[in-house]
Amino acid sequence: MVEISVKVAVNGYGTIGKRIADAILKTGDFKLIGVSKYSFDYSAILAVKKGIKIFVPREKIEEFRSNGVEPEGTIDYLIEEAELIYDASPGKQGVKNKELYLKHGKFAVFQGGEPPEVAEVSYSTLCNYTSAIGRKYVRVVSCNTTGILRILCSLNIKPTSVFVTIVRRASDPREDTRGPVNSILLDSYTIPSHHARDVKTVIGEIPVTTASVVVPTTLMHVQVFQLNIDQSIQLDDLVEQLGKSNRVVFVDPYYTDIDTTGKILELARDAGRTRNDVYENIVFTSTLYKQGGSISFIQAIHQESIVIPENIDVAYAMLNLETDVFRVLEKTNSALGVGLIKDLISMVGK
Amino acid sequence: MVEISVKVAVNGYGTIGKRIADAILKTGDFKLIGVSKYSFDYSAILAVKKGIKIFVPREKIEEFRSNGVEPEGTIDYLIEEAELIYDASPGKQGVKNKELYLKHGKFAVFQGGEPPEVAEVSYSTLCNYTSAIGRKYVRVVSCNTTGILRILCSLNIKPTSVFVTIVRRASDPREDTRGPVNSILLDSYTIPSHHARDVKTVIGEIPVTTASVVVPTTLMHVQVFQLNIDQSIQLDDLVEQLGKSNRVVFVDPYYTDIDTTGKILELARDAGRTRNDVYENIVFTSTLYKQGGSISFIQAIHQESIVIPENIDVAYAMLNLETDVFRVLEKTNSALGVGLIKDLISMVGK
Structure with missing residues (x-):
């Protein structure tokens, strides 16, 4: 060897x-x-x-x-x-x-x-x-783009279009003077935000639109994800496809009480992860929703370590x-x- | 008389x-x-x-x-x-x-x-x-439902489907002990959140899906709105239709510097509104985006007074x-x- x-x-x-x-x-x-x-x-x-x-x-x-x-x-x-x-x-x-x-x-x-x-x-x-x-x-x-791409590139079938609303953390924990403090801020003044352009630097063929606002937290980003995709894809298929890399993890708030970004980081702390890092996309399973050819869900992304x-x-x-x-x-x-x-x-x- | x-x-x-x-x-x-x-x-x-x-x-x-x-x-x-x-x-x-x-x-x-x-x-x-x-x-x-319905019912043409991501304020200003403080919380564990059901108590014919998270602010809700609508509708038509009741107001962050919920309330304070109330949906014009038959934008809703x-x-x-x-x-x-x-x-x- x-x-x-x-x-x-x-x-x-x-x-x-x-x-x-x-x-x-x-x-x-x-x-x-x-x-x-x-x-x-x-x-x-x-x-x-x-x-x-x-x-x-x-x-x-x-x-x-x-x-x-x-x-x-x-x-x-x-x-x-x-x-x-x-x-x-x-x-x-x-x-x-x-x-x-x-x-x-x-x-x-x-x-x-x-x-x-x-x-x-x-x-x-x-x-x-x-x-x-x-x-x-x-x-x-970058972090949000990585979170989006892990989803899109785990799928066996390409979505016809994607819309992601990003709820961004305002700062990392140590960045004491960054805001907003009590406001919701337009991250980008436009839809699409710059994240859509960044996704396209890696995969050009899927139309991805992103909208992004900044909120007063330091812990993780949250993304509300919508995939327009072949109707034959069932939620179970999706979960299987997304889970196969271990880079996307599913958490059910009903069974774990984990329903916030803070509680995800608490789990990482308890698990002994250095600096409470969460390398995985955390998808809240209970939010998975399929209506016709449209699938949506909510996931959290640890900006510092993803x-x-x-x-x-x-x-x-x-x-x-x-x-x-x-x-x-x-x-x-x-x-x-x-x-x-x-x-x-x-x-x-x- | x-x-x-x-x-x-x-x-x-x-x-x-x-x-x-x-x-x-x-x-x-x-x-x-x-x-x-x-x-x-x-x-x-x-x-x-x-x-x-x-x-x-x-x-x-x-x-x-x-x-x-x-x-x-x-x-x-x-x-x-x-x-x-x-x-x-x-x-x-x-x-x-x-x-x-x-x-x-x-x-x-x-x-x-x-x-x-x-x-x-x-x-x-x-x-x-x-x-x-x-x-x-x-x-x-309620407030978020009113914000959604004002949009949908101002339109001359019914959308074929609607998706709204709601970024909710955690508490009203006086509710000192409500959280979250530094987390993003699932408002509803499911997509659709209860707001979609509430919209349907007023208008049943449009398929509306909502997803909602709670963030640590006290000032206003923010909604990322997506309308799937007849392709012939142009953004100018939309603005005209939404504006005709004066209950929906358009703000361009590029020209006004108003790009947060805090700055909207500052305007209401300067305008002499009692308790800084904002009775109007505030739509950020620069976020208006049309791609084929899909129109999206971001608006803010003052939960206490809308x-x-x-x-x-x-x-x-x-x-x-x-x-x-x-x-x-x-x-x-x-x-x-x-x-x-x-x-x-x-x-x-x-």
Whole structure:
């Protein structure tokens, strides 16, 4: 057996970067050689305590040292050493960072906050794993888009049209000063919102419309999903198709009392998930409704962590380590414990 | 000219009751002979200061007196004296109160929190004014249902189907202990939510589906509306049809900066509306979207006051004072200043 251990780096250590780094540490196939940080904060100390090496801009070395963190080297050096870089910088910064990756000729995974043009392919595992095989630059789409695409690409039959109303969380838990506080805000002034365009960067052939409002919560997004689809599809078929990747999990509020985003996160906390992360789309089964050729349901999406499995999957494709998407799903799910929430849900019925 | 001045009473002086009482005081056609209160609180003092007479249960007379409010008499006496009673009691209490109205043979208007069976007709002005003419017991449907029905019944062409996602406020401003605080809650565990059933109590012929979630705000509900309708309807036609009653007002976020429920209420406050009430559906024009035979948009509904105009309208029907719904709309709109928000909006463009 050949041991695969590809050297990867994470550039940016915020909401997404720290989660990708932790996920990499859980895989056997990739070796995290370090993460970059651009300014000192407590997360640098926590990273060092975990054994993660920190790389910083040359002019910041003193700042980190004076705070008790000895950088391993410069960011330029980190990029040079890595075979694949996860760009987890704030939105639009990835485009600028790309010059560095180009200079060193490295593979790079970008996040959904970047424009699609940054990459050769916009990506979501269940939709287009194979089109990322061997690619040097791939963009993993954002949280709401990932939530939508997992549904659409799990189906055996393409819907004729889709409408998703997104009820977005206002901020992540740590973003204390973002609002709204007591208002419902138009996320996009138009229908469709930008999410529909983002879906189309991955699958162009299904007409998807999205409407999005922002509400004063920090925990998860909620999506009211409507599929216009072949009338022969029954709800049981749908549940079976959606469930087969383990990336979509079904929760019945009647039997579990789980009827809010808060209660979903409580389950993740009780399950021992790091940072209460929920990698799975959580579909409320009792909302599943079929009328003629129209199927609707409500699902919740954990904005901070939903894209992490796809970020791991994509490395297998880009580096040409695996051509079979189902084996990749198995590997990533197993590394991250993605089956766990599903198993727990099946046990918490009243 | 015959002077009409029908004696009306308001039974229950909470969120809806106090607003109906104030609205009655603004009409020339109805005389408010008093309101009932079942336990003392500061609103009794405010009512007396406005010249509104208070009626209380016999056993509560002392309680009110000791708080400095001299009741005018008992609730039974109030009902006896009135020709028409607005039942504005907490949900499901109206059914019990009906015995009193039956005993005295009085007309009664019930609110949407009561089961439809309490009344002969479930009512929304733009849909079925004439079916309330001469009726003794009519139920004015609830806030979200009123918001939906105003749209559907303003249209010249019936949609083939309708889907509304409701993003509900968690509580009214004074309901300090209602949640959720930082969660998105399934309002109904099922699609359709109860709102679809309530719409059908007024108009049965259009298939309406509703999905509803609750979010941590106090100000207004928001509805994402989808109409499947004759392809020939253009957005301009739709705006014209919806606007003709003045009960639906269009706001363009691009030109007014009004893109949240909070900013809508700020406009109502600046406009001098009592309690910042917004009697109108507020449709965000920039969200209007037509794709083939499907039209969607986002609107906001002020849960505390949206039903007040319909409560006034219905009295003209029940007491057979007016058969022409357009003249009724004119009267009520004029009494409540319903045109004002529309006029202001047209002036606040950048």
